[in-house]
Amino acid sequence: MNQVGLSTHRLPRFVFDEICAGSVSAAGIALLRRTQYSIRKLRLRAFLEAASPIADRLGPFADLDGAWTLLSDVERVAPEVVEDVLMHHSVGVWLSRALRQVLGTAADATPLWSEVGWFHAVAAAAAVRSGQPCAVTVPVVHGAVTLPTVGAYRLGGRFPVGQAKVVNSASGTVVEVPGPVRWQPVRRHRGSARGRTIDVVVDDLGPYREFGGPVPPGPLGDGEWDEWVKYLDEAWELLTARHPGAAEELSAGLSTVVPLDARRDVFAASSSAAFGAIAMSPKRSATEFGEALVHELQHSKVNALLDLVDLHTSDGAAAHYAPWRDDPRPLDGLLHGIYAFVSVVEFWHTQRGLAPAALARRAEFTLAHRARQVGHAVDGVRSSVELTDLGREFVAAAAVRLAACRPVDSPPDVVTAVEEITAEHAMTWRLRHARPDPRAVLDAVAAWLDGRPPGHPGRGSVVPAAGSGESLLAALLKLRVLDPREFDRAPHRDGPDHAYLRGERDSAAEGYAARLRATPHDVASWAGLGLALDSDAMRRAPELVRAVHRAVAVRTGAAPSPVRLVAWFDGSTGTAPAGSG
Structure with a gap:
């Protein structure tokens, strides 16, 4: 060549x-x-x-x-x-x-x-x-x-x-x-709306089409093909009408759509090795299809950008909290997510008043949820010493775009649900992956046993660990706000999660504490306890609280009351969360 x-x-x-x-x-x-x-x-x-x-x-x-x-x-x-x-x-x-x-x-x-x-x-x-x-x-x-x-x-x-x-x-x-x-x-599809076209390969044959190892051909049946191009055309109609900027870049940059099996738990995906290609599961509406296209193309843009400029000086360690992921992320991944999800926030900011009735609640929830997630990520990274000058500009621009789209009139139940879900996710992430400063644990144990207030929590570290998935409490909180009728039809059982959902915070706290007496390391119970007690200490460093609980039990032979321990920690001020960029 x-x-x-x-x-x-x-x-x-x-x-x-x-x-x-x-x-x-x-x-x-x-x-x-x-x-x-x-x-x-x-x-x-x-x-x-x-x-x-x-x-x-x-x-x-x-x-x-x-x-x-x-x-x-x-x-x-x-x-x-x-x-x-x-x-x-x-x-x-x-x-x-x-x-x-x-x-x-x-x-x-x-x-x-x-x-x-x-x-x-x-x-x-x-x-x-x-x-x-x-x-x-x-x-x-x-x-x-x-x-x-x-x-x-x-x-x-x-x-x-x-x-x-x-x-x-x-x-x-x-x-x-x-x-x-x-x-x-190879099958192609060409769509056109308002003088703008989109011309893509719909790849159901290639062995490397799913961005991983070789897979067998999976040719779409005639009915499946018709469904895919129907939603692609409807999404294109929506994008050219309501999101002209996104339509322009998709027209120029999108080359391939890869249909994934409906049984795959993948909303949409892209790859740094496949500029302009998007894999996605079947969608239920043109709005979902359009969201997936807008979101995933952002990753192609960032991948290309990172091949040309340095946005940071990080060594690539997976040590950062991305609120949309269960695992720790390298700084590259965090910047990818911030950029892509700002576009999702902008998409739903436009769509919230236009969504069909069936999607209206989801539009409100997704806008509020993604905005809060991106805001948390931006706040955590914007002052990072690992960002270059261009990286700081990149993050600052995302903050400006986010500020222009923050929902100010979301339904109160949506706002509350989003606050609870994001807080529970952050606590769960820290309990899985954050490790407290060993000296801070020893000092806190001594203070607890001496009856003194806790001291400074120190600075911990992040160690990626096994464990992922949405908790039952988070799933129920989401169901209640997205589909109240379905939530009401669901069998309501006893237990601290359901007590919390009923607003019985004291009962929920006691229920989570009882679970912790049986299984002291249970992540979901610690996170639930943090929500039930509305604890600042649990939001900031739940891993320290759990470590002290265990250390006191080892030292004295008797575990302290989780409720009392959390209340004691809430008397402290100032924490330095591990992995805070």
């Missing part, structure tokens, strides 16, 4: 300003895409250089130089074809995985020869697209030969096959393999 074509890229100030402000123009998206293409070509060359010394381990796919030469030949006559193939989302994901394979850091057990061998399928796809004659041996992955941007040849033989030959000539393309072959072309 043409190595001279690799370019040096600079980020114009206007593009950075557009990114910070939200919607990016078509010109800005085009620049980001060009930089991604240069990076992809550079990585492809790095892959070839790393893979060549191990060619003897690649079996029928050892001739990597031949595939490279074929790709170079196509680039000389049809550079636009090579760009289209290399920028295909599946090629980006494959390349990321193949690089790890040849460098000895494979992500899973996918065979080396098969994964690295997919380079031949990439070269064959470019040759087929451009009409270049070729005869290329390619891997068969999950019973199919898949050529990115072209389609899939699904094998119907009775026995497994590991390789096939793609032959392209003036008379057409054939796949030489024992048994019948069924051809399925």
